[in-house]
Amino acid sequence: MASSFVVGATFRNRVTELMENPEGSLPQGLEEELEELLHKPPPTVLTFSTARKLKRYLEDSGQPLYLHELLEDSSLHLPEYVKPPRNPELVARLEKIKAKLANEEYNRMTRNVNTQEISRNWTFSDLGQQVRSVKAVVVTVFNFLVTVVAAFACSYMGSQYLFTETTARVISAVIAASVVGLAELYVLVRTMEGELGEP
Template identity: 75%
Template sequence: MALAFVVGNKFRHKVTTLLENASVPQDLREELEEILENESTTKLSFKTARKLKKYLQDNGHPFYLHEFLEDGSLYLPEVVKPPRNPELVARLEKIKAKLANEEYNRMTRNVNTQQMSHSGGLAELGRDVRSAKAAVVTVLNFLVTVAAAFACSYMGSQYLFTETTSRVIAAVIAASVVGLAELYVLVRTMEGELGEP
């Protein structure tokens, strides 16, 4: 909280002029002279500032208080923080540690260390190999089925078409139809394995 003004050179000059040319009340004169004489005292209390303002207003002087304080500022004393209680600090540290431990336990609540140690064994490797084997067999089955449909259509279309171009187009169409049917069956099977209708 501000307690006083910090005055500058402009204040000192105007107060000196005021004290030389006017009859200032004795108590106000003493306070102002004390500020002027003592170079280390650069503070003007609010009480003295009020007295000076009242004096200027009552006597109709051409000076205004804001002109006196133009190059000054408010004096804000430094806030001294009281030392922290060591018992309180220790108690706060215990509470922080407890909260951190609770947070850690909440995050790791669903982690099972025994399950983690078993998941890295040969059983998991066997499951992975079986899954990869099933995927490779499915892809090879799809490719063999489409290739066989193409070959059968190409060979069978020789009785309908004499040109090679027509035979290839017919074989591609038949292989595409068989490939799409195979994909449909594959997708429906995978949906059934995932539990979707």
């Protein structure tokens, strides 16, 4: 917080004239402070208390000068901010709180992860069960494809006794293969529903 002014050349010149003026005599304490101030090399700092004394003198003596005229080219002197040292107990407490919050965040993120389930899921018996499951799916898909292809082939070969044109034979074979494929899908879905326990 500012508590003084850095005065400029205007202040120096006018205060020098004021001190040399034989008509008005400055109070002893104020005169000493101003003389000491003028003998200092720039930047010259004028405290607020000295500025108040000077203002009071100017008002009481009826001088044609005002304080703001003296301080035209002056500026506020802002002392450099010195950061106070941090309390080590407070720093240690903040570190503990940060660590606790980080631990709570980690626990919140991993609350539905169970390491025992992870280790149990990757045993060889579970691997064998997964292989059997994949094998069953592959066999089912292969069986479906073979059945549809066989139905198409049988229909195509058997339709030669009914149709003489190739287009009609292909269409009839596609229809037969589609019917067989839909029937296979229906049976497959009903079987899967039964395995899952659904009605």
